[in-house]
Amino acid sequence: MMRFAHWVILVLAFIATTAWLGWWTVPLVAGAWGITVPYSEKPWWTALAAAAVAWTILLVVSALRGPIVELASVLGGVFALPGFAVILLTLAFAALLAWSAAGLTSALRKASA
Numbered sequence: 001m002m003r004f005a006h007w008v009i010l011v012l013a014f015i016a017t018t019a020w021l022g023w024w025t026v027p028l029v030a031g032a033w034g035i036t037v038p039y040s041e042k043p044w045w046t047a048l049a050a051a052a053v054a055w056t057i058l059l060v061v062s063a064l065r066g067p068i069v070e071l072a073s074v075l076g077g078v079f080a081l082p083g084f085a086v087i088l089l090t091l092a093f094a095a096l097l098a099w100s101a102a103g104l105t106s107a108l109r110k111a112s113a
Helices: 002-021 025-036 043-065 068-079 083-112
Strands: none
Touching: 002 025, 002 043, 002 083, 025 043, 025 083, 043 068, 043 083, 068 083
């Protein structure tokens, strides 16, 4: 139960920092997560999932306020991709940023211990 509560807090941290400060906070939050969680619990997977869920929530909220599907179609046309691919790449971007930052800081902490 405690792991789930920590995961929800991490999701909320990704949502809040991304909404207020921007995408570049994803590796900062994930890096902090990697430092604080024991290496044996594999914090990089938790950060990856939390970032993907957080950005999914942000995209859904944005879709409720504006034409995000049309925007994805236009951007997809620019990159010669279908619109849904742009949305999937957006989620993958956040997930991979979180995964790499949490993994790096976690491994550095383990190596220095």
